[in-house]
Amino acid sequence: MKNLKHLAxxxxxxxxSASAFGQTARLHLNGxxxxxxxxxxxxxxxxxxxxxxLNVGFLDDGLKVGLWGGTDFTGDYKEFDYYVSYSVAGFTVxxxxxxxxxxxxxxxxxxxxxxKFSTTHFLDLSVAYNFDTKFNVPLRLYWATIFAGRDLxxxxxxxYSTFVSAEYSxxxxxxxxxxxxxxxxxxxxxxxxxGDANFYGxxxxxxxxxxxxxxxxxxxxxxxxxxxxxxxxxxxxxYLQVGINLFAF
Numbered sequence: 001m002k003n004l005k006h007l008a009x010x011x012x013x014x015x016x017s018a019s020a021f022g023q024t025a026r027l028h029l030n031g032x033x034x035x036x037x038x039x040x041x042x043x044x045x046x047x048x049x050x051x052x053x054l055n056v057g058f059l060d061d062g063l064k065v066g067l068w069g070g071t072d073f074t075g076d077y078k079e080f081d082y083y084v085s086y087s088v089a090g091f092t093v094x095x096x097x098x099x100x101x102x103x104x105x106x107x108x109x110x111x112x113x114x115x116k117f118s119t120t121h122f123l124d125l126s127v128a129y130n131f132d133t134k135f136n137v138p139l140r141l142y143w144a145t146i147f148a149g150r151d152l153x154x155x156x157x158x159x160y161s162t163f164v165s166a167e168y169s170x171x172x173x174x175x176x177x178x179x180x181x182x183x184x185x186x187x188x189x190x191x192x193x194x195g196d197a198n199f200y201g202x203x204x205x206x207x208x209x210x211x212x213x214x215x216x217x218x219x220x221x222x223x224x225x226x227x228x229x230x231x232x233x234x235x236x237x238x239y240l241q242v243g244i245n246l247f248a249f
Contacts, residue, residue, distance in 0.1 A: 002067070003224070005179060006230070022142070024058075025056050026056070026058075027038060027054075027055075027056055027057075027249075028054070028057060028061075029052070029248075030052070030245065030247060031052045031247050032051045032246065033049075033050055033246055034048070034243025034244075035241060036048075036239060036244050037241075038230055040206070040207065040228055041110065041185070041200060041201075041206035041230070041232045041235075042206075044094065046072075046074045047073055047077070048073045048074075049071065049072045051068070051070070052069055052070070053068045054066060055065060055083075061087075062086060063084075063086050063246075065084050065196075066082075066084075066085075067082060075103070076103065076104065077100075077102045078100070079100045079102070080099050080111070081098045082097040083095065083096040087093070090131065091127075091128070091129050091133055091196060092129075093126070096123070098122055099121050100107040100120060100126075107119065107150060108120055116149060116152060116158070119149055120150060122149030122151055123146065123147055124151050125144065126144035126145075127142075127143050128141065128142045129141050131159060138168060139167070141163065141166050142163075142165045143164050144163045144164075145162045145188075146158070147160060151198075153194045153230065154191055156239070157222075159194070161187035161198035161199035161200060162198075165181055165182035165207065167185075167209075168180055168181070168182075174215070175211065176212040176214055176215070178210075178212050178213075179212075179213075181206065181209040182208055182209075183206060183207030183209075184203075184204060185199075185200040185201065185202075185203060185204070185206050186198060187199075187201045187203070202234050203247065207232060208230070208231040208232075208233065209228065209229065209231075211226060211229075212227050216244075221247070223246065224241065224245050225243070226241075226244075227242050
């Protein structure tokens, strides 16, 4: 409960600060339909998934406070997350509280349970930089570390599992974007029995990706469609994800 209180205080402080400085809030909502959910080299859901993002933007949308949720059509996958992000000059820093309460996961389904030995939550801090913003180079770097929640070594301490990735646009025009990417994982805190295990599997390369996006327009609506091929050398798996951005306001 302590982490929950800290998150609530942080969100409240951000909202009050924006109000105090006379910032205009902007409400955003978007939804995506896809045949599976892929995340950091993992297939989180293997059936059709509907996901939505609802956020409030301040400081010309540089600061966002939001909710993200997704579910598949069978109810085998359910997720509800909170996040705060800030972007400036190509950098983005974000804190996510990720709550995957899918029925098959052997953790508490109580959204208010933050006990590290039973919680379904984990808290994630990420930093990203987009070189396109300042240098006109279509390269994006990303670092994310889990700093609390269900990421424990065998001694019961947080492992601080980390995912790092690089993504580069090899082709772009007015209709198409083609990206290639490479990602890997490791952990900062281990004990003698932990080996090279981390939250995502084992240390090493866990994501090789090829993603193609077509900027579909239907009337005045932008509805980009995408195909995402991903290989995980650690798990020796491969996936082909397809999806469409149904709406964005």
